[in-house]
Amino acid sequence: MQKDDIRLALQLMKQELKVSWFSFIGLFLYFSLFSILFYTGFSAQGARFVGLDLFFIMLFVFGPIWFKAKGLQFQKISSSTWASPTVVLALSLPIQKQVIVIKSILMYLLSSLPYQLYMFVALYLISPTIRDMMEIDAYISLTIIWLSFGIYTGLGVLIIDIGSNTNVSKLTTFLSILLLLGVILLIFYFPFFFTYGVVEWTIIIANKWPFLSAIISIIAAVVGFNYWKSKMIKQFKQVDFL
Amino acid sequence: MDPLLYIENLEKDVDDFHLGPVNLTIEPGTITALIGNNGSGKSTLLKLIMNLAQPEMGNIKVNNLLVHGNNESWKKLIAYQPQTIIGWDPFTGNALKEMIAPLYPNWDETLFQKMVDLFNIPLHKKFGKLSQGVQQKLNLALTIPRNTPLLILDEPTSYMDIPSKKILIDLLVDWMEAGDRSIIIASHQIDDIRKLSDYLFVLHDGEVIGHFEKEELMERYARYWISEPLPEAPIPGEVSREGNVLLSENPEATESYLEANNTRWNNRSSLEMDDVITLLLNTTTTL
Numbered sequence: 325m326q327k328d329d330i331r332l333a334l335q336l337m338k339q340e341l342k343v344s345w346f347s348f349i350g351l352f353l354y355f356s357l358f359s360i361l362f363y364t365g366f367s368a369q370g371a372r373f374v375g376l377d378l379f380f381i382m383l384f385v386f387g388p389i390w391f392k393a394k395g396l397q398f399q400k401i402s403s404s405t406w407a408s409p410t411v412v413l414a415l416s417l418p419i420q421k422q423v424i425v426i427k428s429i430l431m432y433l434l435s436s437l438p439y440q441l442y443m444f445v446a447l448y449l450i451s452p453t454i455r456d457m458m459e460i461d462a463y464i465s466l467t468i469i470w471l472s473f474g475i476y477t478g479l480g481v482l483i484i485d486i487g488s489n490t491n492v493s494k495l496t497t498f499l500s501i502l503l504l505l506g507v508i509l510l511i512f513y514f515p516f517f518f519t520y521g522v523v524e525w526t527i528i529i530a531n532k533w534p535f536l537s538a539i540i541s542i543i544a545a546v547v548g549f550n551y552w553k554s555k556m557i558k559q560f561k562q563v564d565f566l
Numbered sequence: 567m568d569p570l571l572y573i574e575n576l577e578k579d580v581d582d583f584h585l586g587p588v589n590l591t592i593e594p595g596t597i598t599a600l601i602g603n604n605g606s607g608k609s610t611l612l613k614l615i616m617n618l619a620q621p622e623m624g625n626i627k628v629n630n631l632l633v634h635g636n637n638e639s640w641k642k643l644i645a646y647q648p649q650t651i652i653g654w655d656p657f658t659g660n661a662l663k664e665m666i667a668p669l670y671p672n673w674d675e676t677l678f679q680k681m682v683d684l685f686n687i688p689l690h691k692k693f694g695k696l697s698q699g700v701q702q703k704l705n706l707a708l709t710i711p712r713n714t715p716l717l718i719l720d721e722p723t724s725y726m727d728i729p730s731k732k733i734l735i736d737l738l739v740d741w742m743e744a745g746d747r748s749i750i751i752a753s754h755q756i757d758d759i760r761k762l763s764d765y766l767f768v769l770h771d772g773e774v775i776g777h778f779e780k781e782e783l784m785e786r787y788a789r790y791w792i793s794e795p796l797p798e799a800p801i802p803g804e805v806s807r808e809g810n811v812l813l814s815e816n817p818e819a820t821e822s823y824l825e826a827n828n829t830r831w832n833n834r835s836s837l838e839m840d841d842v843i844t845l846l847l848n849t850t851t852t853l
Contacts, residue, residue, distance in 0.1 A: 339665050343656040395656025395694065404581075413653025415618060418641035418669050564619035566580060566610060 332419065333427040340410060340431060343393050347435070350391040355439040358383055359446045366453045377521040378511050384474040385481055388435035398484055402566050407487030412565055425556045428485050429549070436474050441467070458531060465534035469526050472541035476548025486556050487563035568630055570594050570643075570716050570748050571615065576624030578607075578614060585610050585772040587624065594715065594746035597738075599759040599780075601752075602769035603847050608752040609649055611769070612720050615750075616646050628716065642670070645712035647705055649720040649752075655694030659687060659704050672713035677741075681707035684733050698725040706734065710741055717741075719751045723758055735761050760839045768846050775846050787842055788817040791833040792824070805845065813837075815845075 358379070365376040389398070401407050414424045444467040448454055458466065515521040520528065529537045569591040577586035585607035592598055600608045613619050615626055617633045626633040628640035654662060659682075667673045682689060685703035693701060702725045710717065723731045735758065738749065753759055759766070766783060768775035787805075790812045802823045803816030814820035817834075824831065837845070 335668065336665065339657055339661045342661065393656060395653075401652050409653035409655070411653075412618075416616060416646050416648060417666060418638075420638050561620060564580070566613055566619050 329420070329423045329426055332423050333430055336414065336419070336423070336427045337430060337434075340393075340396060340427075341434075343395065344435075347391045347393045351388070351435060351439050352442070354387070354391060355383075355443045356446070358387075359443045359450070362443075363447060363451050366447075366451055377514060377523050378508065380523050381511060384436075384440065384470060385478050387439070388432050388474075388478065389481060389485075391435065401487075404490050405487060405563060405565060406484065406490060407563065407565065408485040411486055415560075415565060421557050421560050422553075425486070425553055428482050428556070429479060429553065432479065432482055433475070436478060437471060440471055440474055444470070458527065459534075462527075462531045462534045465538040466526060466530035468538040469530060469541045472545035472548075475545040476552075479548060479552035480555075482552065483556055483559055486559040487565065489563055569627075570629060571750075572625075572627040572630075573615070574625045574627075576611075576614060576626060577622045578610060578619065579622055580610060583607070583610075583772055585614075585769075586774070588774055590767060590777060592716070592748050592750060594748055595742075596764045597742065597749040597751065597762050598765040598767050598777075599751050599753060599763035600767050600769070601754075601759065601843055601847075603771065605771070606769040607772045608769060609720055612646070612648075612718055612750070612752060615718065616644065643714050644716045644718060645670070645709050645714040646718045647709040647720060647722055649724075651693075651701065651705055654701075654705075656692060658692055659689030659708075662693065662704070662708055663689070666708050666712070670712040670714065674711040674713050677713075677737075678707055678711040681710065681737065684737075685730060699727060699730070702726060703730065710737065713744075713747075715747055717747065717749045719749065719753075721752055721754070723753065723755050731755070731757065738762060756840045756843075759843075766843075768843070770847050783842060784836060784839070786817075787813070787815055787837040787845065788820070789813050789835050789837060790820065790824075790831040793830045793832050796829075797827070813845075 362376060362380065392398075396408065396410055398406060398408050401409065401412055408428070411424055411428065414427070415421075444463075448463055454463070511522060515524070518525065526537075571590070571592035573588050573590040575586070576588040577584070579585075583605070588611060590598075600611065602608050610619065614621055615628075615633065617626075617638075620634065629643055631637055631640040633640060657665070663678065667675070667678070681687070681703075685700075685707065687700060687704050687707060688696070689704075693704065696704065702722065706719075706722055709719070723734060726734065739762070741747065742749065749762070751758060751762060763780050766776075766778045766780055768778070792810045792812055794810075796807060796810060796812060801812065801814070802819035803814035804820065805813045805815045807813065812820070812831075
């Protein structure tokens with residue numbers, strides 16, 4: 325990633341940020357609401373978090389894109405193509421694809437990391453259950469685990485920002501829906517197979533190996549960042565913006 | 567001099583529509599009108615040039631750089647005004663200018679301000695809140711001042727009022743005076759084509775009908791009012807006939823034949839541009 329690319333990406337973001345202030349307020353309220361929900365979940369069930377795993381994961385993966393400003397949202401741009409309108413705008417200008425991708429990633433991170441961090445800080449401050457359950461170093465590790473998760477899985481969602489052609493076969497659509505349902509069911513039934521839920525497992529891991537789990541998560545985030553960046557650049561070749 | 571744009575054996579499939587093979591060369595200092603029926607593939611061709619879609623076959627080079635390659639520096643050489651503008655809605659004219667102008671080293675601020683004044687464009691309003699005509703004017707005001715060697719305009723005047731169309735044509739003529747610049751303009755507006763173009767590139771249902779020099783093309787057709795009944799046999803160059811009116815696509819051959827057969831004509835006229843285009847797009851039409 326070159327300095328010039330980041331500078332140009334930031335320059336492009338400037339105007340998007342100006343029209344996104346309302347979304348940032350929405351994101352703040354949204355994460356506040358989820359903080360209360362998770363706090364209630366923790367308090368009601370003690371250390372158990374069963375049933376809230378799905379919400380937690382969804383929040384970290386899709387949360388940042390739910391509150392995009394209206395004109396910036398992923399939309400149908402032709403009979404068979406969906407894409408982010410700002411990506412289409414940038415493609416017609418002398419902007420390298422790598423810069424378009426960096427700009428999308430930076431916008432995503434700006435709409436995710438500060439709010440996720442805010443939620444973790446708020447949860448620690450308001451929930452005695454969490455404070456009893458975890459030391460500060462373990463909680464920092466837990467925070468890193470989830471912020472990293474938001475990067476190495478969340479950035480995958482950004483592929484749809486680049487664009488997708490909807491004229492895929494019925495079999496592909498069917499298999500995609502099947503896969504999604506499988507993931508949802510797996511998350512939902514996780515505690516029945518592995519005693520604890522996904523979030524509980526991360527709490528256990530963070531408590532047991534705070535340093536190691538944080539380092540592995542950071543490495544996963546860096547690898548994920550680079551993987552999705554290159555995947556997004558390749559995605560341009562798969563889409564016809566007609 | 568190397569061509570500014572070079573297209574070779576370009577083909578593209580979109581569902582059951584097939585475009586091409588397209589071969590086209592654009593030299594500096596020329597204006598080419600891209601003409602065709604609705605759905606003929608004009609916008610698709612322009613988007614392929616802009617690398618907004620992947621071709622099935624063929625190459626496109628801008629200033630000798632492959633458009634579908636990894637080097638994207640050719641983008642600085644083209645200013646593209648799409649027919650449907652996507653992604654501009656949430657931004658004001660001022661914001662769009664702030665975003666676009668720094669990307670072009672030869673951005674002409676004076677021309678931009680002139681166009682804003684001439685077209686009376688409110689720069690403080692969001693693009694999505696403007697009427698289609700004003701959106702089109704703003705789009706042009708943010709495209710032409712980029713001063714790139716190649717300007718691509720896709721239906722630039724479709725929503726414009728008549729005085730604005732005239733202003734735009736004058737602006738484009740002035741813009742061309744700067745030298746080695748070229749324009750490709752996709753248009754159904756006969757005035758745009760007549761007043762601006764040097765060349766016509768004609769498409770019909772994705773198939774290339776031809777690439778013509780405008781004046782040569784206009785001289786290629788003639789209409790004759792014959793004073794005597796026409797012979798039943800086809801006349802050389804004949805395209806169609808209606809009563810004693812004969813339309814020829816080869817006036818020389820037609821006149822030689824008529825003179826050799828002592829057939830006189832009262833009057834001969836050239837065809838209007840729209841007649842010629844109609845003929846090219848639909849040879850079965852009687853004019």
